[in-house]
Amino acid sequence: MAKVKRISEFFVDRDESKCIRCQACVRMCSNDVHIYDEEGDLIRSDDLKCVGCHFCEEICPTGAITIRRNQSEIKENYHWKKEYVYDIIKQAETGGVILTGMGCDKLYKNYFDHILLNASQVTNPSIDPLREPMELKTFIGKKPDKVEYNIENGKISLKTEIPPQLELETPIIFTAMSFGSISLNALKSLAIAAKNFGTYWNTGEGGLPEELYPYADRCIVQVASGRFGVNIDYLERAAAIEIKIGQGAKPGIGGHLPGEKVSEEISRTRMIPESTDALSPAPHHDIYSIEDLKQLIFALKEATQYKKPVGVKIAAVHNVAPIASGIVRAGADYVAIDGIRGGTGAAPKVIRDNVGIPIEIAIAVVDTRLREEGIRNKASIIAAGGFRKSSDVIKAIALGADAVYIGTAALISLGCHLCQKCYTGKCNWGIATQDPYLTKRLNPEIGAKRAYNLLRAWSLEIKEMLGGMGINSIESLRGNREQLRGIDLSDMELKYLGIKHVGEAW
Amino acid sequence: MGCRLCEVYCITQHSKTRDIIKTYKGKGPKPLSGLYFEEIGHISFAIQCRHCEDAPCIEACLTGAMFREKETEAVLHNKEKCVGCWMCVMVCPFGVIKVDIENKKVASKCDLCIESEFPACVENCPNEAIILVDEKGEKIEKK
Numbered sequence: 092m093a094k095v096k097r098i099s100e101f102f103v104d105r106d107e108s109k110c111i112r113c114q115a116c117v118r119m120c121s122n123d124v125h126i127y128d129e130e131g132d133l134i135r136s137d138d139l140k141c142v143g144c145h146f147c148e149e150i151c152p153t154g155a156i157t158i159r160r161n162q163s164e165i166k167e168n169y170h171w172k173k174e175y176v177y178d179i180i181k182q183a184e185t186g187g188v189i190l191t192g193m194g195c196d197k198l199y200k201n202y203f204d205h206i207l208l209n210a211s212q213v214t215n216p217s218i219d220p221l222r223e224p225m226e227l228k229t230f231i232g233k234k235p236d237k238v239e240y241n242i243e244n245g246k247i248s249l250k251t252e253i254p255p256q257l258e259l260e261t262p263i264i265f266t267a268m269s270f271g272s273i274s275l276n277a278l279k280s281l282a283i284a285a286k287n288f289g290t291y292w293n294t295g296e297g298g299l300p301e302e303l304y305p306y307a308d309r310c311i312v313q314v315a316s317g318r319f320g321v322n323i324d325y326l327e328r329a330a331a332i333e334i335k336i337g338q339g340a341k342p343g344i345g346g347h348l349p350g351e352k353v354s355e356e357i358s359r360t361r362m363i364p365e366s367t368d369a370l371s372p373a374p375h376h377d378i379y380s381i382e383d384l385k386q387l388i389f390a391l392k393e394a395t396q397y398k399k400p401v402g403v404k405i406a407a408v409h410n411v412a413p414i415a416s417g418i419v420r421a422g423a424d425y426v427a428i429d430g431i432r433g434g435t436g437a438a439p440k441v442i443r444d445n446v447g448i449p450i451e452i453a454i455a456v457v458d459t460r461l462r463e464e465g466i467r468n469k470a471s472i473i474a475a476g477g478f479r480k481s482s483d484v485i486k487a488i489a490l491g492a493d494a495v496y497i498g499t500a501a502l503i504s505l506g507c508h509l510c511q512k513c514y515t516g517k518c519n520w521g522i523a524t525q526d527p528y529l530t531k532r533l534n535p536e537i538g539a540k541r542a543y544n545l546l547r548a549w550s551l552e553i554k555e556m557l558g559g560m561g562i563n564s565i566e567s568l569r570g571n572r573e574q575l576r577g578i579d580l581s582d583m584e585l586k587y588l589g590i591k592h593v594g595e596a597w
Numbered sequence: 598m599g600c601r602l603c604e605v606y607c608i609t610q611h612s613k614t615r616d617i618i619k620t621y622k623g624k625g626p627k628p629l630s631g632l633y634f635e636e637i638g639h640i641s642f643a644i645q646c647r648h649c650e651d652a653p654c655i656e657a658c659l660t661g662a663m664f665r666e667k668e669t670e671a672v673l674h675n676k677e678k679c680v681g682c683w684m685c686v687m688v689c690p691f692g693v694i695k696v697d698i699e700n701k702k703v704a705s706k707c708d709l710c711i712e713s714e715f716p717a718c719v720e721n722c723p724n725e726a727i728i729l730v731d732e733k734g735e736k737i738e739k740k
Contacts, residue, residue, distance in 0.1 A: 119599075
């Protein structure tokens, strides 16, 4: 057959007894799923176009719409999953690479779900965070090898010079998402929330839009392989600078923002001509070794007079521990590691789902390696890639991370329903799009409140868990793997995670 | 964002039953919404009576059908007194008074949902695009 009939992934279940024909769904769907038929006063649905973003369900005033998975099934086959069969059909038709968005959704073992936390009983008291002070304050940056101080007339003053630090009220940072991959309103929501809460947001590789200058003091700016929007003002406005080497969703792969998305505003921010493709090469063409990286780190430090931390972000790959060690030795103030579950605006599906390693293991092996080499204090570790809840965050910190980056979770707080169609630029929630008709659906005032609430809720939960362990400061949990026990894990997995099996005492 | 849910909720609020499905699917007449929805390209907004401080519609009204409610200072319309001269429609600087040609009356204008606690369009706007402000421009939240 020249063209195989595609089978829709979802279907729109419309309850006729509730549908009042207000046509809000017709007006709102950017994929043109809903069609109003004037003749019969009917609303029909083109299910084939539905991506399952649930925006119509949200907007329908009477709750008449339910989006369901299409139940048309192929013969059950453990090896040949429906997804694989339809991908082949699609590729037989187009001959192209299959694109996708968000993070890896495949069934690799999720180690967070195999780690259990400790709590105090009898021999050490637990702490009630509602009645006693509980510290989540985190500092990101190089820590001195030892602290020397003077005592004069009973007054203590610090002799050691402390390298530049980022001060976080909670160990959670909004991860790098560029202006281009997400809308200005989405970025602004995160920027406001980060500033109000006392944490940081990250520009990604898309430059710093002028509208967000007021939030620049709470912003980590990226210098990526495309060098978009990088100039001295950009570096000076920021709180910290991050050299982006790789990204968890697509290690070893560059980026490509199609020309259609490069609006006037994006062109100004990225400093490229309007409507031209924004290409981020896979490698930095001036970095082929740790020594080259060191040159860039110190060029950036020199440019900003050693006043700001300079970090390096890499994807978690097989050799992550030695690479991280090299990065720390090259002079980075922090290493950000992005695991296989890390999200993206667009990536080849085959890369997203098959390249990289889980962040849980990556944190553990990097922390262990840096400790063994006696350089753990020389850089902080920021972990990224698929943090779904506060318990994931606390487990990551106990495994050895200083803080975590959240991206997907932050976007979910803004409305995202994980339809994985970020690369189409048709995001109904106004997040992963530059279409002015769609971006205005995300009111940054509302977005900022929701993202702030997420930070607040997770912070409260982290305090509860810490209290239960009898720990009153997140600093005391960092790398404290005794607080973790593995369940349903092999000896090898326990070894790399550096934790004991459930049942084993201290 | 152009969903026009403000209209849906305005109509429901001013219907007999105040039930969204009964309002739209029931047999009774459906009221007109008290607001106008305008859209050009991606720019859209809903406009309703501004409840002007020096309301020209009150000045122009022959019969006193258009009046200022004392407590809330909202500009309201009494259908009993209205003779359908439509002078208010002529003078309204925002063009937000709808006419009922058949019955020669003013058909609908925003009454700030005076009979309920809070304007339905403000309460139900999914993007907080419609907000209620006092004369100083400060936002009034629902109690």
